[in-house]
Amino acid sequence: MKKAFQLKSLSFMILALLISGVASAQTDPKPLASPRDSVTAKAGSATITINYGSPSVKGRKIWGSLVPYSQVWRSGANMATTFTTDKDITVEGKKLAAGTYSFFTIPTEGDWTIIFNKIAVQPGSYKYDVAQDALRATVKPVKSAEKHERLVYKINTDGFTLNWDDVTIPVSIK
Template sequence: MKNTRIFSLMMMLALVFSTAAMAQDQKPKASPATTATGKVGDATVTVNYSSPSVKGRTIWGELVPYGKVWRSGANEATTVTFDKDVMVEGKPLAAGTYSFYTIPAEDKWTVIFNKTAKQWGTQYDEGQDALRVTVTPRKASSMNERLKYDVNNQGLVLSWENMEVPVKITTAKK
């Protein structure tokens, strides 16, 4: 009888501690993983990324320095998947999944599609670049507290803080 009570007490304590531990894991992540997907012509484009917040910080030129490769998200490298061959800013890119990096500047950005998709965001290797293009950022129509990507019929748009970076994508001509 005594052993049964001790066992029951131990099980109850284990249940209480495991419930408390699970409740702690329920906190929202600082940079939650999210996905943007859409059609560009007949190609499906999917962007997988982690979405950091501004949190009162100066983003462009400070948190994200100008002139340096940026993972264009948080945590693991942001990836872009194309289910068909596409043209990015007029240059061909084969169907597949690529890590997505940028080199921000005040007036022009370099957008990079890298062949190594599965990697931590800071493990960039220029030798694995599949394509680099130059795009022009613009002022956003509204403040975006969280980094986000949108896919529309003209391509993809990275938006964060007061900036948008459009990347023109079209279906590759056969």
């Protein structure tokens, strides 16, 4: 009788451990390869928020390969990057009304086109519609002093930068 009780207790403990292991595996999802990230700060008197998917280089050739030249890019991973300003601002000398926009770029080996599109939530650039652009401007990429394994946006008093691999894209805001 004592042996049967011990066997039932052991069986119950094994079953409980198995169930807790399965439950734990279901609540610990695999981390995203390109997790969402965001940055919020002041650029001039406006509060800017940029929300984006942050991919990694992972030894890949980025510019002109993973991110093709002369094509609209979502400027991040997964869903399109969003850009929010709480005040009207001037971007590269052009007026942009307060609001939330999707942010795209068209990279080239020379100057880049930056795009603020009125459709804020988009699945990447798959349904991008040029007719919905609120603002387009041209910027000059800069060779980064350091390599950035993950894509990161930084906001400063003069505007913001997109930084990935060996490239920094400065965007001026007033």
